[in-house]
Amino acid sequence: MDTFIIVDGYTDEPAGLGVPPYLDVYPRYVAGAIWSVIPSARILYFTIDEVRAKFDEFLGLAQKARVVIVIAGVAVPGKYLGGTPITLSELELLSRIIEKPIKILGGPVAMFGIGSEGGRVAELPDRLKEDYDLVVKGDIELAVYELLVNNYSLEKVSTEITRRDYRLINTFARRGAKIVMQHPNYSRNLIVEIETFRGCPRYIVGGCSFCIEPLYGSVVFRPIEDILLEIEALYSFGVDCFRIGRQTDLYSYMAKDVGKEEFPKPNPQAIEALFRGIRNIAPRLRVLHIDNVNPGTLAHHEKEAREITKIIIEYHTPGDVAALGVESADPRVIKLNNLKATPEESMKAIEILNEIGRRRGYNGLPELLPGVNFVAGLLGETKETYILNYEFLREVLARGLLLRRINIRQVLVFPHTRMWEVGIRIIARHKRYFHAFKKKVRENIDRIMLERVIPRYTVLKDVFTEAYKGEYTLARQVGAYPILVYIPYRIPLFRYIDVAVVDYGYRSITGLPTPLNINSAPRKVLEKVPGLGRSTVAEILSKRPLKRLKDLNGIETPIRLSLEDRFRF
Template identity: 40%
Template sequence: MKYVILDCYTDEPSGLGVPPYVGTYPRYIYGKLITEGHNVTYLTIDDMRLLKKYDGQKPIINEKQKTKIDIYNLTKNSPIIKEVLADCDSLIVIMGVHTPGKYLSAIPGTIREVQDYVKDVRCEKILTGPAGSEHGSQLEGGKWSEKPDMKIWDTADPNYFNVSTFNEINKYAPAGAKVLEHINPEHSIMEIETSTGCFRDIGCSYCVEANKPQVFREQEDIHSEVRALYEAGARHFRLGKQTCFYSYKKQNAKEIEKLLKPIADLKPKTLHIDNANPVMVNEEITKIIVKYCTPGNIAAFGVESFDMEVIKKNQLNSTPSATMRAVEIINKYGKERGENGMSKLLPGINILFGLQGETKQTHAENMKYFSEILDKDYFVRRINIRKVVPFEGTPLHERVGNKFLRKNDKYYWKWRNQIRQEVDFEMLKKVAPIGLVLKDCIAEVHDGGITFCRQIGTYPLIVGVKERLDLQKSYDIKITGHMLRSITGEVVKEE
């Protein structure tokens, strides 16, 4: 059969597949289909937008305009998309956002947008990935999720191709590296899966991962996939598809070292992690992560709130004291700067608005602990603030829905702005002081006469340079100033 994979990108609590990340869904499905002998073409939502919105012609951008990020991530198949769609037997659409974020050079597809594009394609249409689940998809925090119109789809199933158990994944993941033939992987990051589910018996009230059993993937299988991706041209890797990296193999430091060392021996340009439960952070594992991973690494903590009332009512995974201890440990071993200019390993903190029990005191508690972090001179790379999405099937949806989102929405701008002004801004000046040189920053997008650049990695700093640099080229940039969540800089000229 002739299959077309249309990657509309995914963002979940335990996995990212929005460019520059190449997610697991397209790789696994591609690997399964080519192993079975099918003809498979890989496309992105950007290819489809170019066809539908721009009639297949890339618009000419002048020096005063922004880069069109809706068509930034085109595949090599973009010129033949009409022929490919006309000749395919089955269109597989991968999409779904469960943790809405902001993306510098990509826009994930929404269900409504994609349905409009594919409704007239004459073939079997399969919706898979997170959007195919009961939870649907939502690109904006604080809103109800979108659900597919089943008049358009033949099937909607998050695991339609049954590549969801590690026995199946390990059969097809190495072959899935061949999907990189359809793109230029030089500046792409491979999201790597190490486990499924959560170690906690009762998960957080809002989380869609909580009802999945915790299963660990064996190191040899992970290494086999990473080697295949490396041979296919990938040089940047993030062990990010799991709820807590520190929990791998029941928080076993020796097993984590067995996981990291062979990947580090390949000498990738980037080896990072994502997601850590502060309760699980200890010194032994932190030292191993710092030893084998590359600088600029972030352990993102799903703190969500420092308010004990909110923590109790939403079964959140940490307490303020446990979070502060984890911040201290990671700073102790990871604060030192590496060769690219950034600290070797820093914590990140996620905050959610709209959880059950949220009051004005919630914000006061958050500010109290952020102030303590600043006062103790701990580094935190980034604070991610978003509105919760009350997905169907979660305890939050069943108990209160969007009650607290509606109740406190009038405060959110003020709360967010205070964190940005009083915490983020001060923290940036510590993490990335004026005069620091950040090496190997990729020029990613233009906004008039400004170029926004960043290193390749997990949650990299965005640097605005006041000149129109050639995109997709690498520059060393010296920091010249700070904004609320980003920095300004100038290119270090070669002497």
């Protein structure tokens, strides 16, 4: 029996995330391609973090494998709690140290190269290209499929092969679903990225100057029934958290006149059929969220946008985020970079989502709120750009509108985009403006916005404890852009708890488990409980273990009654 090893070095693209707890499509499609040709194949899946932690064990297995496939590529760098993406030096190490198997490199790293935040993406070094038997600039799953149907003949594999439709992919997606059972986050907080279409509806006008999505060409929609069959397969293997995130604009899924209009008319009926179908085949799902939304689509088609927003809220789970690519509030930058929306249009999109989505859901968070992305270093940018961007956010705040997140990043420049010729010259000149803008937003907007989105003492349900940082426990709800919760003492990891919000950082909160164990909580934790003064805390500590709050002399009856549900004994 042939053994195949998939190394997931993690991916992060404008339309797809694959850093734990997220699992992107690449490993699933590749596994499905293998099992489609060799149903009895032994496939071993490793994240790059597992490779680091168990390197000798991994190496022993890899040397005996027939094929080793490495998937990697961070196109939109971020800060990750759940994993650390593979580095160039690690890619080189794997290519040199694994000798016998066929070695294949794929994903965004092979398509576009190696990148780092705020810099030009570097082409892969020639030595790395030579050390891997195949560096697939096209679709890795199709290259693997070609390799196997041609009996491992490397010469018959096109490294540029690219899918034009979803016929094979839909088979791969279903057959590869069971690879989820090997993911380290499986049965914990795993969330799976689901693809609805490839490409950007704005490719007919060239798309944004910095974005790789228009390079895929015309939009190809994935049929509803095929998406549902994949989700049914994933659900049957125990996946209960899904993000409909692998697309450039969810509101354009199955849109009419795509390929003819820059902002094609949305199709609410198709989106309702998709979301209703998901709920029917996965009735006990834990999370159903979305990701990318084009603010221009909402502004150009307000009626349909409102209808779709209501549909999503009917079928999804609360705490959802529609990430809007605002990119810039400077009209000159918008024009020169062919961005998707004017400041007025972006504000309209934010208003529509707030109008329908800001009501609070059962897990403590608003149903569906916008997030906004800003990119620094674009064509036409000046010092004035940062002033306009800040004023835009101040206006959002002044209007009482809510944003779940504000993402500010430096442009990452890719080959074959219009920004490639410009490179990083602009952002290199404007570093001081960028850092000053980011600091100002964090200090003057982020915290205020966070307090509005999650008022003090809000109870957040199903927060998953992920890691320790010093004496703190770090926890997050599963979903789109989860808010980081600092719990001020160590509690057991890898379990779901409820927390009450007691304090704020710029982009995180401090929360206490609720109900709180009054007999084991440290003094510093008890002192954060509203209604407990220092003298009451001292009395609690002196009388523990307590069986009831009535045992305390220094706590007044009204306060005691308000606190009883917050403690366990």
